């Protein structure tokens with residue numbers, strides 16, 4: 001029986017930790033999780049809003065843990081990323097990396113992606129998604145550095161692009177809208 005109580009406590013602790021990671025420590029302050037005859041009761045303050053079996057509790061934990069991972073991924077915002085990218089930018093032209101070098105490199109990295117896809121489609125190789133993700137990262141790096149050379153924040157570049165696409169395709173992409181767009 002003591003062993004079972006320990007098992008229950010593990011689930012309660014996991015839920016509380018996942019909740020705090022997903023919503024922040026402050027939001028988790030009043031969180032209560034109790035166990036009673038096969039049911040986990042979950043509440044904030046004195047309001048009980050969930051009554052679940054262990055299987056559902058496991059799903060809730062997984063969802064919260066996933067949300068916490070996504071939240072962490074969001075933490076590297078574009079401008080922060082750009083500043084980090086500049087740390088290793090090669091200075092071939094005085095203080096700034098040369099635009100020629102950057103644009104050739106962007107095309108070169110795009111070529112590396114094309115090569116992976118070509119090998120997959122025409123040579124029967126398994127698509128190396130891991131390698132692909134690194135090549136996308138290389139493109140992102142050159143993009144960030146080139147934007148910096150011309151004085152743009154990466155977030156500004158992203159916002160302008162989204163604004164342009166919203167103008168062109170207010171209802172999402174369609175071939176018809178593409179044929180009839182103004183510029």
Ligand SMILES: [Mg+2]
Pocket residue numbers: 109112134135138
């Ligand atoms: Mg590369």
